[in-house]
Amino acid sequence: MKKLLAVATIMLVIFGLVFANGGKDGKGATQLKIWESEGPEKDFMLWAAAEFEKTHPNVKVVYEPVGSVDARAKIELDGPAGVGADVFVAPHDHLGALINGGHVLENTDPNFNATNFVDAALIGSQYNGVKYGYPLAVETYALFYNKDIVKTPPKTWNEVVEFSKTWNNKSQNKYAIAWAVADAYFNYIFMSGFGAPLFGPNGDDRAQHNINSKASIEGLNYYQYLRKTVLDIPSADITGDFVDSSFTEGTVPMIITGPWKFADFTKANINFGVAPIPAFPGKATPPTSFSGVRLAFVSAYTDHPELAEEFARFLTSKDVLQKRYEMTQQIPPRTDITISDPLSAGILAQAAYATPMPTIPQMGTYWSAMGAAFGSIWDGANVTEQLNDAAAAMEASK
Amino acid sequence: MKSTKIDPKIIKKAPIASACFMGLGQIVYLKQYIRGAFFAFLEALMLFFIVFDPKNLSFNFQGPVVKSLVGLITLGEEKRDLPVKLRDHSIFMMITGLIVLIICIIYISTYIFNIRDAKKSAERIVQKEKFPSMIETQKFLQEKAFPYFGILPIIILLAFFTIVPLLFSGLVAFTNYSSPDHIPPNNLVDWVGVDNFVTMFSPTVGESSQANTWFGAFGRVAIWTLVWAFFSTITCYFTGMFFSVILQDNRVQISKFYRIIFILPYAIPPMLTLFVWQNLLNGTFGPINRTLIELGLITEPIRWLTDPKMARLTLILVNIWIGFPYSMILTTSSMTAIPSQLYEAATIDGANKWYQFRSITLPLVLFQTLPLLIMQFAGNINNFGAVFFLTSGGPTLRDTISTQAGATDLLISWIYKLTYNTPNQYNLASVLSILVFIVMVPFAVFSFTRTKSFKEGEV
Numbered sequence: 001m002k003k004l005l006a007v008a009t010i011m012l013v014i015f016g017l018v019f020a021n022g023g024k025d026g027k028g029a030t031q032l033k034i035w036e037s038e039g040p041e042k043d044f045m046l047w048a049a050a051e052f053e054k055t056h057p058n059v060k061v062v063y064e065p066v067g068s069v070d071a072r073a074k075i076e077l078d079g080p081a082g083v084g085a086d087v088f089v090a091p092h093d094h095l096g097a098l099i100n101g102g103h104v105l106e107n108t109d110p111n112f113n114a115t116n117f118v119d120a121a122l123i124g125s126q127y128n129g130v131k132y133g134y135p136l137a138v139e140t141y142a143l144f145y146n147k148d149i150v151k152t153p154p155k156t157w158n159e160v161v162e163f164s165k166t167w168n169n170k171s172q173n174k175y176a177i178a179w180a181v182a183d184a185y186f187n188y189i190f191m192s193g194f195g196a197p198l199f200g201p202n203g204d205d206r207a208q209h210n211i212n213s214k215a216s217i218e219g220l221n222y223y224q225y226l227r228k229t230v231l232d233i234p235s236a237d238i239t240g241d242f243v244d245s246s247f248t249e250g251t252v253p254m255i256i257t258g259p260w261k262f263a264d265f266t267k268a269n270i271n272f273g274v275a276p277i278p279a280f281p282g283k284a285t286p287p288t289s290f291s292g293v294r295l296a297f298v299s300a301y302t303d304h305p306e307l308a309e310e311f312a313r314f315l316t317s318k319d320v321l322q323k324r325y326e327m328t329q330q331i332p333p334r335t336d337i338t339i340s341d342p343l344s345a346g347i348l349a350q351a352a353y354a355t356p357m358p359t360i361p362q363m364g365t366y367w368s369a370m371g372a373a374f375g376s377i378w379d380g381a382n383v384t385e386q387l388n389d390a391a392a393a394m395e396a397s398k
Numbered sequence: 399m400k401s402t403k404i405d406p407k408i409i410k411k412a413p414i415a416s417a418c419f420m421g422l423g424q425i426v427y428l429k430q431y432i433r434g435a436f437f438a439f440l441e442a443l444m445l446f447f448i449v450f451d452p453k454n455l456s457f458n459f460q461g462p463v464v465k466s467l468v469g470l471i472t473l474g475e476e477k478r479d480l481p482v483k484l485r486d487h488s489i490f491m492m493i494t495g496l497i498v499l500i501i502c503i504i505y506i507s508t509y510i511f512n513i514r515d516a517k518k519s520a521e522r523i524v525q526k527e528k529f530p531s532m533i534e535t536q537k538f539l540q541e542k543a544f545p546y547f548g549i550l551p552i553i554i555l556l557a558f559f560t561i562v563p564l565l566f567s568g569l570v571a572f573t574n575y576s577s578p579d580h581i582p583p584n585n586l587v588d589w590v591g592v593d594n595f596v597t598m599f600s601p602t603v604g605e606s607s608q609a610n611t612w613f614g615a616f617g618r619v620a621i622w623t624l625v626w627a628f629f630s631t632i633t634c635y636f637t638g639m640f641f642s643v644i645l646q647d648n649r650v651q652i653s654k655f656y657r658i659i660f661i662l663p664y665a666i667p668p669m670l671t672l673f674v675w676q677n678l679l680n681g682t683f684g685p686i687n688r689t690l691i692e693l694g695l696i697t698e699p700i701r702w703l704t705d706p707k708m709a710r711l712t713l714i715l716v717n718i719w720i721g722f723p724y725s726m727i728l729t730t731s732s733m734t735a736i737p738s739q740l741y742e743a744a745t746i747d748g749a750n751k752w753y754q755f756r757s758i759t760l761p762l763v764l765f766q767t768l769p770l771l772i773m774q775f776a777g778n779i780n781n782f783g784a785v786f787f788l789t790s791g792g793p794t795l796r797d798t799i800s801t802q803a804g805a806t807d808l809l810i811s812w813i814y815k816l817t818y819n820t821p822n823q824y825n826l827a828s829v830l831s832i833l834v835f836i837v838m839v840p841f842a843v844f845s846f847t848r849t850k851s852f853k854e855g856e857v
Contacts, residue, residue, distance in 0.1 A: 073822075076581065080487055097577065097820075102485070102584030173683065234704045236793060237682040300481070361578025364820025372798040379704070386799065393800035397578065397821055 029058050030304055032311055035066035035074070035088035040328040045089075047323065052314055059307065068294065069094075075103045079301035086302040087312050092124035092133065092293040095359035099127050104297040105305060107131045109313050121333035124293030124356035127204075133295030134312040136321070137330035140291040141186060141258040142350035143275045144265070149253035153275035157226075160254070160278055164230045172251065175231050178243045179256035182235040182375035184367055185290060186256055187223065192355070193280045193287025194219035198366065203358035209394050211370065212387040220383045222280065227378055235378040247272075259347050262329055274346025276353065291354035293333065365397040404527055409520045416516040420509060423516040429529050430519065437512045444505055463498055470495020473573070474586050488587035489575065496565055500557050568835075571595070571828035577821040594825045612826070615801040615812075622710065623808045626785075627778040630717045635771060637718050638725025639763065643755060645726075646733060657726075664723035672787035675716050679703050706805035709792050713806055717784050732766040733759060769848055776841035780810045780834065791815060809834050 049061035078084035121135035164176035196216035200208035246252035416423035421437030474486030679702040792806030816827035
């Protein structure tokens, strides 16, 4: 008898777990699942969810921590299985893969136009002329300089090289400038700055990758030259940690990084400023850097497409984005929000020269192939050979 | 007592009837009504799912079973006019097809079992010259059939939770499931036969007979995996043995204290310690190089992790630090089993410590721990953590650009990169996984045949 009771109880528990329904939250409330990274972005999302629920009492917005760079891979598997988010946040360079896999719906908001949103946001959310995604923030990387050591930021790389002649001291680990030299994200300036835009002028032509074009070879040769003159350290040793800690200690007065570092450096009480990246020899303007647009997407697998779209539009309204800027310090993509913070103004100055990262699916090959190539070239490999290999890998990716 | 004449022909007729329809022979000839009904119910269920199409609610032979098996073969068709949610998802179709295939195999086995059961029951009835009563059948079932009933749930669980995933990951190697052009549901995945194997294993590619970078990377990674497995096992083992022999010596004062310290590298999770090692070994800023330069022992920093050959050596050295405590404990416990009279006799005969070690300790300990050594070798072939957390696959070489395989990548960490880094190349990762599986099977069989339950035939 006892055994029978035990078995019956276990069966009941298993039934309960198997049939527990996460979709509807009793009382007929519909549930919207949101994915966003942790940190200030999460705090903002929770605030926005609470605000939305005030005007939509029958809706429960549930937040799940999924890093914005991880959302694409996760929706690929979770979406068709029915457990994916209804609205998720991903960087715009995942747009191509998301559309190729069919995971997102269009943005049909009539207010999503050039009067309200900056160019980068519009370009970054477009694919084949159709708009997807709801922009939440734009960002790019720029030159961070220690005001105590470098009074005025250099306008050209020649000035940087000159400065390094007096400042550099290898035994004390003092270098004029540093950045993550093996990261294809920052090193794009050596391609674009010399006239080799990745995937053509609009960033969407997979045949025009320009990886081993003449301009690119010239740019990468200059990149190799910089190692000898300004920063003679093997690429594997220049970790992100080293770049940040050297800037904090004051041994490296100039670094190239992005607005995500504002909080850390302000907390460390460094007197720093933000300026556009120096121009390359013979060029008049700062090089084109990659800008990233942070987009909220409506999943194609959602059971409540209209409600999810409404929430996404709510996220891109003026007041909500203003509050997001205050909470996260990330530059909002709207033209009608003013930026008063000098650090963000510096990022905006570089953003005038920035282009959104290409969104076609072949971008994935750019990261892996050029990431390896940049590191090898910094360590002295033959520039033409490496770039030809990377170009071959790009053409072979299908 | 009523005795009916039993027709010996039922030995032939019953199996034939059961072959026509499950359970027919049992019901008509053998008077096994419950059993026959059960089998007949199973066949009816299967036929229903073959014939009935729940989508169109009609009997048109497009039932779920047929659809899934057809889907497994075709992997979906282009349906551009449908919204994304409703299109054919090739990978889901493959998995569903696999599950249904396994169900069909189980069904066919049951069918065959039903036929043989009819034959055996018929023979038994003719031999005993009477139909068995309920009680006799019950007793018979309890004795003979119990093992089958006992193992049935496990087999079903194994079939669906082990065999289906294994088959699925093997089948991906025969498709073109990869980024960026073949990610469902917007794109279809197709069967490509052995194309992926040709890509990975053919030495030349194209009409101009260029060297195949994939094959070059594969050769390099495979050789390094074997070399690494061999050296990491041997060095850890003998280092552990060295320390255990030293600690056994009576002249060491507080051996327990040393033993605790030596255990620490093994006790702390390798992921943490390897990150610390990565910082220590940083060529320009790591304390090791900076100290050596300060002390004047070297002038140029040693390129621990940035030079391919040096990185491999560093990997083996750091792995000694992590792995020797386990071998030390192993050897110590083996050594305590050696009777001390052997050593006393040897001392009386005039042998010195080294001779004693060589002739007594080494052979006995080796004999005891050899099987474990072989298993450690197999484990080190797949030692993902040791490689990935220290070097992330190591300094980049020329073919890293196109294949993502670094200088210190093992097969397993290369598979990880192909799967998780964009561009995801699941098909090639699957080819490598099949290869690793084939290599590991002999080790698994060896390990299983040495277990007590296999040797003595009981638990």
